[in-house]
Amino acid sequence: GAGVSQTPSNKVTEKGKYVELRCDPISGHTALYWYRQSLGQGPEFLIYFQGTGAADDSGLPNDRFFAVRPEGSVSTLKIQRTERGDSAVYLCASSLIGGGTRSTDTQYFGPGTRLTVL
């Protein structure tokens, strides 16, 4: 289908390692979002891209987390020196325009990557 895709679906790593999580948004969607969902909680915002630029990265927990979207389509979330507390499901969403001064649009989510840090 033409939905949001994320790879890998599961990632197990050891404490201290580096990981990359990939998101492929719906074709033509200019806005892309990353969220993190811990067990029993709702998703929490990490970062929002409008095109190639990160318009809001206020949700990134610390400087070990970084995300890029170099061509305005695929995005990669990068986590350095992983810690056990980083274990969660990382969700990516995309929307057509991301909202504006008078508008809003629907975010569609991918299946997520379940990250487990041992």
Place this chain on the structure above:
Amino acid sequence: EDKVVQSPLSLVVHEGDTVTLNCSYEVTNFRSLLWYKQEKKAPTFLFMLTSSGIEKKSGRLSSILDKKELSSILNITATQTGDSAIYLCAVFTYLYNQGGKLIFGQGTELSVKP
């Protein structure tokens, strides 16, 4: 601090029952309220509400927003086992110089028994 609160946190019903899920919010720069259904991992979109008092309906599901009370409800009639899932309420907030994001509640876990 912006927050979205859902109640109840969990609910067990029998097939055929009608359920009402609640969502209240305190956020700045409100643009819309969205409901998602989450089975396994991916939240799937149900409704987006922007105007107060206008019911949105899809089959056995319906939802309405009350901007005066800063709340929304999601109704499911004649529940089926396939309705078992976590239902997430989220508010989309937007700032001109930052863009938008969804603020989620903690979810209501619905279990429908045969």
